[in-house]
Amino acid sequence: xxxxxxxxxxxxxxxxxxxxxxxxxxxxxxxxxxxxxxxxxxxxxxxxxxxxxxxxxxxxxxxxxxxxxxxxxxxxxxxxxxxxxxxxxxxxxxxxxxxxxxxxxxxxxxxxxxxxxxxxxxxxxxxxxxxxxxxxxxxxxxxxxxxxxxxxxxxxxxxxxxxxxxxxxxxxxxxxxxxxxxxxxxxxxxxxxxxxxxxxxxxxxxxxxxxxxxxxxxxxxxxxxxxxxxxxxxxxxxxxxxxxxxxxxxxxxxxxxxxxxxxxxxxxxxxxxxxxxxxxxxxxxxxxxxxxxxxxxxxxxxxxxxxxxxxxxxxxxxxxxxxxxxxxxxxxxxxxxxxxxxxxxxxxxxxxxxxxxxxxxxxxxxxxxxxxxxxxxxxxxxxxxxxxxxxxxxxxxxxxxxxxxxxxxxxxxxxxxxxxxxxxxxxxxxxxxxxxxxxxxxxxxxxxxxxx
Numbered sequence: 038x039x040x041x042x043x044x045x046x047x048x049x050x051x052x053x054x055x056x057x058x059x060x061x062x063x064x065x066x067x068x069x070x071x072x073x074x075x076x077x078x079x080x081x082x083x084x085x086x087x088x089x090x091x092x093x094x095x096x097x098x099x100x101x102x103x104x105x106x107x108x109x110x111x112x113x114x115x116x117x118x119x120x121x122x123x124x125x126x127x128x129x130x131x132x133x134x135x136x137x138x139x140x141x142x143x144x145x146x147x148x149x150x151x152x153x154x155x156x157x158x159x160x161x162x163x164x165x166x167x168x169x170x171x172x173x174x175x176x177x178x179x180x181x182x183x184x185x186x187x188x189x190x191x192x193x194x195x196x197x198x199x200x201x202x203x204x205x206x207x208x209x210x211x212x213x214x215x216x217x218x219x220x221x222x223x224x225x226x227x228x229x230x231x232x233x234x235x236x237x238x239x240x241x242x243x244x245x246x247x248x249x250x251x252x253x254x255x256x257x258x259x260x261x262x263x264x265x266x267x268x269x270x271x272x273x274x275x276x277x278x279x280x281x282x283x284x285x286x287x288x289x290x291x292x293x294x295x296x297x298x299x300x301x302x303x304x305x306x307x308x309x310x311x312x313x314x315x316x317x318x319x320x321x322x323x324x325x326x327x328x329x330x331x332x333x334x335x336x337x338x339x340x341x342x343x344x345x346x347x348x349x350x351x352x353x354x355x356x357x358x359x360x361x362x363x364x365x366x367x368x369x370x371x372x373x374x375x376x377x378x379x380x381x382x383x384x385x386x387x388x389x390x391x392x393x394x395x396x397x398x399x400x401x402x403x404x405x406x407x408x409x410x411x412x413x414x415x416x417x418x419x420x421x422x423x424x425x426x427x428x429x430x431x432x433x434x435x436x437x438x439x440x441x442x443x444x445x446x447x448x449x450x451x452x453x454x455x456x457x458x459x460x461x462x463x464x465x466x467x468x469x470x471x472x473x474x475x476x477x478x479x480x481x482x483x484x485x486x487x488x489x
Contacts, residue, residue, distance in 0.1 A: 042407040049471055052464035059272070059461040064254075066273030067280070071096075071255040074265055083258040091252050098257035102288060104160070105295075106244050116146055117299050120200050124303050128223075136195045136218045139303070143198035164204040167365065171332055172197045175211040178336055188215070201299045205292065207308045207328030210335055214305070223304035233301050240294040247287060256280045260438040271445055271454040278442045282426055285433050286314040289325050314425075316469045318418035320382040321345075323425055333358050348387060355383050371432055378428040382421075389417070415470060419462040 043049075074080050075094055087095025097103050105113060120142055127138040147165065176196060180188045188211075196214050197203070217223075251257075256277055259266050269277065290310035300307040308328035317323050324330035339345075342354030359376040366372050392398060402410050423446075430439040446454055 043471060043474060044408055044411065044467065049468065052467050055461060056464045056468065059464075060276070063272045063276030063279075066270050067254050067256065067259075067276055070259060070265075070269055070273055071253060074255060074259060074262070077262065077265065079262040079265070080255070080258055083261065084255055087252050088248070091249070093252045095248070096251040096255040096258050098255075098261065099284075099288070101292075102247070105292060106248070117201065117295075120146075121299060121302055128304075132223070133221050135303075139200070139218070140191075140195040140198045143200035143203055144194070146200055147198060147203060161204050168203065168206050168208060169197055170365065171208050171329070172211070175208075175332065175336070179211045183212075201296045201303075202307075205296070207293050207296065207326060208332050209305075209307060209328060210332055217305050218303075220304065225304065229301070233298060236294055236301070237298045240291055240298065243287065243291045243294070247284075247291070254280070256284060260434050263437055263441060266438065267441060267445075271450045271458075274442060274445055275454075275458050278426055278430055278438075281434055282314045282429060285325060286311060293326075293328075315465065316472070317425060318422045318466050318469065320379065320386050320421070320425060323379070323429075333361065337361055345387070348384075348391065351387050352384055355380050371436065374436070375428070375432040378431065382424055382428055386421070411470060412467075415463055415466045416459075418466040418470075419459055422462050422466060423458070 075084060083096065083098040084094045085097050087093060097107075120139075123138055123142050124135060127135045173193065176188065176193045180186075192211075192215060195218065196211055199214070199218075202209065259269075259277060260281070266274065266277070293308070293310055297307045297309075308326075308331060311325050311327050311330075312322055338354050338358040340354075341357055342351050345351050345354070359380045363372050363376045393402065402413075405413070427439055427443055430442065446458055450458075
């Protein structure tokens with residue numbers, strides 16, 4: 038609904054003004070809270086001296102970010118640079134052997150990590166083992182599905198020990214990886230090298246921007262001190278919850294951006310970065326790792342659920358998908374709760390959709406203008422957006438912080454805070470819908486030109 042007819046420009050302008058003002062106001066509250074908490078005893082381990090020329094302490098609560106871009110940055114750059122160098126030499130001298138070079142270099146590097154003794158050994162072991170399980174499963178399923186292709190153990194070794202993907206992904210299904218890496222004389226599309234340079238540049242700029250951000254906003258440390266977080270005004274607390282999910286998306290985009298740059302230099306087409314959390318207002322599009330999402334959809338979710346239009350098959354498919362996800366992440370109370378909530382959210386969306394298609398309600402919506410229908414759907418999208426945030430805060434932060442946010446925004450802050458946050462979110466959803474409408478029209482235009 039609402040694809041052809043846009044909302045009035047004045048209305049969209051109001052939404053932009055409200056959203057910008059709310060983000061600025063919330064950001065100001067977070068900045069002041071970060072300044073006030075910089076010297077708290079509870080912050081000492083997680084807020085440490087940062088860049089000298091900035092003159093402020095830095096939030097170092099995220100071990101993964103610090104590992105990649107501070108503590109072990111040089112080691113990671115050295116290993117990936119070695120891979121790029123050997124891959125280039127092999128591609129120039131014997132392109133038919135490049136897949137073997139990837140496997141040999143990756144296997145030698147992983148033997149070094151396994152036998153060495155250093156701080157990251159346990160992290161790398163669990164990361165590599167976890168993704169190895171997914172890769173081996175993909176290989177086994179593809180081999181069973183296509184016995185005529187005669188995949189061999191050497192194909193699995195080439196697939197599993199591709200170094201850029203080995204420890205932290207992203208994951209490519211075996212059939213895609215095998216088809217791309219087996220090209221004897223790979224040819225780059227026109228302009229590909231320029232796009233690779235742009236991606237590499239954006240990754241560097243993003244790393245610097247996030248590091249600077251962490252000098253002023255302690256969004257990962259503040260939730261660890263619930264007593265301090267409870268003192269925040271409602272607007273700052275809502276911004277804190279939202280920024281935690283935005284940061285996790287940015288981290289995934291940057292980490293995969295770095296790895297994907299190397300993979301694209303190797304003539305691969307790796308999974309893209311996940312969709313920005315700000316543009317998510319439906320559970321069916323919510324994921325923080327596009328590679329794992331593609332893996333789950335291909336082998337579990339789409340395989341069982343089909344078109345995802347029937348209630349019972351969708352319920353079975355989603356339950357099976359989150360059961361596999363739970364086993365892979367490691368069963369524990371938090372993972373159980375996260376899986377249940379997101380599985381419920383995914384199915385509840387379908388139930389609401391089916392209810393909206395029910396005769397009387399469908400007739401009421403049909404009598405409305407496209408613009409009014411879009412406004413009503415935007416309201417439901419705004420509520421769904423906060424369900425996505427709270428359901429995923431459970432795993433990205435803590436259950437206690439999630440309870441604090443939920444209580445403050447829905448109970449103690451009702452109705453003033455609840456309605457204010459809902460209205461600001463509604464403005465954001467409508468702007469996203471307008472952006473999606475523009476993209477849909479552009480795609481429709483391009484498809485029409487191609488058909489002519």
